[in-house]
Amino acid sequence: MSSSVITTLMAQYQDADGKLTIPQDKLLEAISLMESQQSNDDEIEKPKKRKTKKTKDPNAPKRAKSAYLRWLEVNRSQIKDSLGEGHKPTEVMKEAGKQWKALDDSEKIPFEEDFKVDQERYKAEMAEYKPTAPVDSYSAEEYPEAPEGWSGPYQLKYLWKHAGPDGKAMRFKDFDEAIKAAVTIDDCKGITKTSRWYELRRGPDLMSATAGKESSSLASWVKGSPSEPQVMVPTKVSEIVVPEVEEEKIEPVETKPKSKKSFTKKVKIVEPEPEPEPEPEPELEPEEESEDEDEDDDTLEVDEVVINGETYYKDANDTLYDMETSEEVGQLVAGEIVRE
Numbered sequence: 001m002s003s004s005v006i007t008t009l010m011a012q013y014q015d016a017d018g019k020l021t022i023p024q025d026k027l028l029e030a031i032s033l034m035e036s037q038q039s040n041d042d043e044i045e046k047p048k049k050r051k052t053k054k055t056k057d058p059n060a061p062k063r064a065k066s067a068y069l070r071w072l073e074v075n076r077s078q079i080k081d082s083l084g085e086g087h088k089p090t091e092v093m094k095e096a097g098k099q100w101k102a103l104d105d106s107e108k109i110p111f112e113e114d115f116k117v118d119q120e121r122y123k124a125e126m127a128e129y130k131p132t133a134p135v136d137s138y139s140a141e142e143y144p145e146a147p148e149g150w151s152g153p154y155q156l157k158y159l160w161k162h163a164g165p166d167g168k169a170m171r172f173k174d175f176d177e178a179i180k181a182a183v184t185i186d187d188c189k190g191i192t193k194t195s196r197w198y199e200l201r202r203g204p205d206l207m208s209a210t211a212g213k214e215s216s217s218l219a220s221w222v223k224g225s226p227s228e229p230q231v232m233v234p235t236k237v238s239e240i241v242v243p244e245v246e247e248e249k250i251e252p253v254e255t256k257p258k259s260k261k262s263f264t265k266k267v268k269i270v271e272p273e274p275e276p277e278p279e280p281e282p283e284l285e286p287e288e289e290s291e292d293e294d295e296d297d298d299t300l301e302v303d304e305v306v307i308n309g310e311t312y313y314k315d316a317n318d319t320l321y322d323m324e325t326s327e328e329v330g331q332l333v334a335g336e337i338v339r340e
Contacts, residue, residue, distance in 0.1 A: 006030075006093070008030075009022055009026070009027075009030055010066060013026075014066060017112065017115075017116065018064075018066045018067045018068075018112060018115040018116065018119065019067065019112065020066060020067075020068050022097075027097060031090060031093070031094050034090045034093070035088070035090050057131060057132055059129070059132070060129065060131065061122055061125035061126050061129055062122070063122055064115060064118035064119040064121065064122045065115065065118060066115055067108060067111035067112040067114070067115045068100055068111075070111045070114055070115065071100060071103075071108070071111045072096055072100075075096070075099070076092070076096070079092055079095050079096055079099070080092055082095070083095065137173050137174070138173040138174075138196065138197060140193075140194075140195045140196075140215075140218065142175075143155075143193070143218075143219055144175045146221050147179055149223065149224065150179075150190075150221050150222065150223055150224070151221065151222055151224065151225050151226065152190075152219065152220060152221030152222060153193070153219040153220065153221055154206055154219060154220050154221075154222075154226070155218070155219050156208065156209040156214060156217060156218065156219070157192075157206040157207065157208060157209065157217060157219065157220045158192045158201070158206075158207055158209060158216070158217030158220055159189060159190045159191075159192050159201030159202065159203035159204070159205075159206065159207070159220050159222070160201065160202060160203060160205065160207060161201060161202040161203075162199065162200065162201065162202070163182075163185055163187050163188035163189070163200040163201055163202045164200060169199060169200075170185075170199065170200040171196075171197040171198065171199050171200075172197055172198045172199075173197055173198075174198075175191075175198055178191050178198040178199075178200065179191070181200060182200050182223070185200065187202055188200045188201065188202065188223075189201065189202055189203030189204040189222060189223055190203045190204070190220055190221055190222035190223055191220065191221045192217060192219075192220045193218045193219045193220065193221075194215060194216050194217070194218060195215040195216070195218065201220070203222060204222065204226070205226070206220060206222065206226050301315070301316070302314055302315050302321070304323075305320070305332070307320075307332070307335070307336075307337060308337075311323055312329060313326075314332060318331060318332040318333070319331060319332075320332055320337060
């Protein structure tokens with residue numbers, strides 16, 4: 001990632017003569033960016049962008065090296081030694097930039113002259129160069145034969161987990177190179193082919209491709225022969241013996257119906273005052289109720305109460321009764337019905 005930052009700076013601030021002049025704020029910003037990228041690379045493996053990488057044309061002319069890069073090739077070892085052990089690549093680039101900037105113009109002249117000569121060479125070669133269409137060195141439709149001691153390819157099968165150091169991916173564009181690397185790793189049990197490369201895998205079991213993700217498991221090759229799964233022996237229904245269980249007889253429990261009671265609704269009636277009559281009628285003495293009538297009376301005096309939108313009868317003991325069936329509902333406690 002640091003090389004891409006340097007290339008961007010060179011493209012922005014390098015003049016036609018190869019002289020590189022970078023503003024200090026831009027240089028410090030680039031150094032900070034490279035250090036953060038380096039620390040992130042040490043902690044986690046970043047997922048790579050999915051795009052088809054084309055191989056460069058080997059016949060294409062090589063670009064001219066700038067004066068700074070020519071000077072850096074000569075002085076890189078000396079700068080690394082001066083920083084001591086444990087330094088970061090970004091520290092080397094930072095120190096190299098300082099030293100290059102501190103050089104006199106006379107000290108830069110040999111490197112700038114070499115750059116000019118090399119630049120003329122590049123321009124002349126580019127004038128005669130005819131670019132060819134880049135060719136992808138990897139084919140997703142190619143399925144090589146398994147080498148000796150291997151088996152496969154097994155179409156739409158993949159092996160579990162990467163076999164690289166610390167579980168990292170090891171990928172190859174060439175099948176033979178993948179085989180050579182797989183032989184040197186004991187934990188590697190095979191190779192899985194994706195739409196982009198061959199990957200070393202731990203396995204060892206072959207697994208079927210997931211629907212919709214076939215491009216990540218086009219085929220696989222394994223060391224030796226794959227272990228065959230154990231097939232279950234089918235069992236007929238007639239061979240299954242189900243033990244008989246005696247049915248437990250449950251005797252019905254007789255439930256006594258709740259006794260119904262008759263209620264006498266206690267209603268307070270306010271009668272209007274009677275109009276005065278000229279001659280009051282003589283008052284009749286009320287008839288005394290017999291004791292037999294009181295003993296046979298099975299009525300209760302109740303009030304109407306509304307609880308949660310429902311109307312009930314309530315007696316003096318706060319017992320509630322259904323208005324339609326006259327059955328006991330429960331007890332009124334703190335404004336709530338407590339059912340038995």
